[in-house]
Amino acid sequence: MTFKTSATITQFGGKLLKLSHDSTTTHTPMDVNVFIPSSGDKIPVLVYLSGLTCTPNNATEKSFFQYFASKYGFALVFPDTSPRGANIAGEDDSYDFGSGAGFYVDATQDPWNRNYNMYSYVHKELLTELAKEFKQLDFTNIGITGHSMGGMGALTGFLSQPGKYKSVSAFAPISNPSVVPWGEKNFGNYLGANKDDWYKYDPTHLIKKYTHENQPSILIHQGLSDDFYEGQLKPENFVAASKEVGYKGGVDLNLVEGYDHSYFFISSFVEEHAKHHAKYLGLTK
């Protein structure tokens, strides 16, 4: 088995697996958690991309996605947010760059470009390896979601690989990274100064060029008491771009009063996101 299993935990009638494997894309060991509901084969899969600082465990412990995955019958994949232990100078100096902050891009700049290839790791290597290992999961019937940096990663993954993901949603995503401090810091370091290279990972730019026929509704929740909302997240820019280009499914942006940026916010809307994905993955009428 490509994956080593450090824990097999029973939850909600399914199995939560804590796995690790040696990635040929990041050249580091990578952790990933997978939840498989009890029943069946051809089980659809929802990928959840976490936000800054998170390991696969945060969402696994705090999102409560497994409850709804079990109810609807889809599997969950919780990747890590960056390589760990790549031994690059400066890697662990700040919470919002380097370890825990891979930004789901393929770095082009030295010294990051050998390891920090989270775009190819998540969307290609990881899913390919999981598909080989878990034959009961149907990796042709998958959705993607995520939080903050991971919300950006979900939108980016959906828009830049047309048809790969049948459904997409995001919790408080970094919606227009090219124009906010988090994006400038990370894209600048990982991708260099040429902004054309940034736009390949910017949902607000990507949706303007999206022409594939698969245009499901894009569900987004954004808390109005989220300290990062105005300065870092800017979901309205994404909505405006979607309207400009006439994205057919529309962006269903829900601004929710009182909610912050934490897992207390995420868990409050996981039910709606689970229903959203279940519909597009053929699990509900």
Place this chain on the structure above:
Amino acid sequence: MTFKTSATITQFGGKLLKLSHDSTTTHTPMDVNVFIPSSGDKIPVLVYLSGLTCTPNNATEKSFFQYFASKYGFALVFPDTSPRGANIAGEDDSYDFGSGAGFYVDATQDPWNRNYNMYSYVHKELLTELAKEFKQLDFTNIGITGHSMGGMGALTGFLSQPGKYKSVSAFAPISNPSVVPWGEKNFGNYLGANKDDWYKYDPTHLIKKYTHENQPSILIHQGLSDDFYEGQLKPENFVAASKEVGYKGGVDLNLVEGYDHSYFFISSFVEEHAKHHAKYLGLTK
């Protein structure tokens, strides 16, 4: 206000409050988390007592009880598991005694008896103070539950104060502490060598003397892959005692295949426990 509020967090349409107050029972500051669903007054209350090592935050973040509290319309109270910072020699030496391990007893032995009075703290001072502060909560309509040490605390609190709690349940409770290592260590240190003093806090002994007319079903879940099941928990002893005395509501012990002792186990059965309490608290038909 008796309580200081360190955080007010919106979740599931309700408010999660992280509070602290100076306890006259433990002579220390005490943290407590309270979840209040959005609506109404005369809101019933469910007290959740945590297990060894936990603060109020573990269950708050990982149990998912708030989802069902919001759905059914009851409030939640998550007390701490011991005084903190009492400055008693040995207090922090082990995970299963002292800090994080108050065992929900009133200590009689020096040096623990000044601070380690978690029985009176939880069942009396804390609920009395919360009732003064939160007028919309109905502290005459309350239930109690808990995990492991806290499951023991819930059963003990219910059985030793007849009529106070309308409903009771437990997740993997220490059901007969007088005959297991955790109980012997803690009861010995807090209560002394006389086992008659231990029985006041031992559910298996308490149920044998319980004659009050309020005899609701006692719901218990116990994982069969729980490493503490046979050596420390012994729910069958409690069931046997309930049958011996003819406890009317019966003990509904569910032995569940594959589940461990963690919050992944707890969260898997929170829905059933929430339904159980909602029924006795008059929230369902």
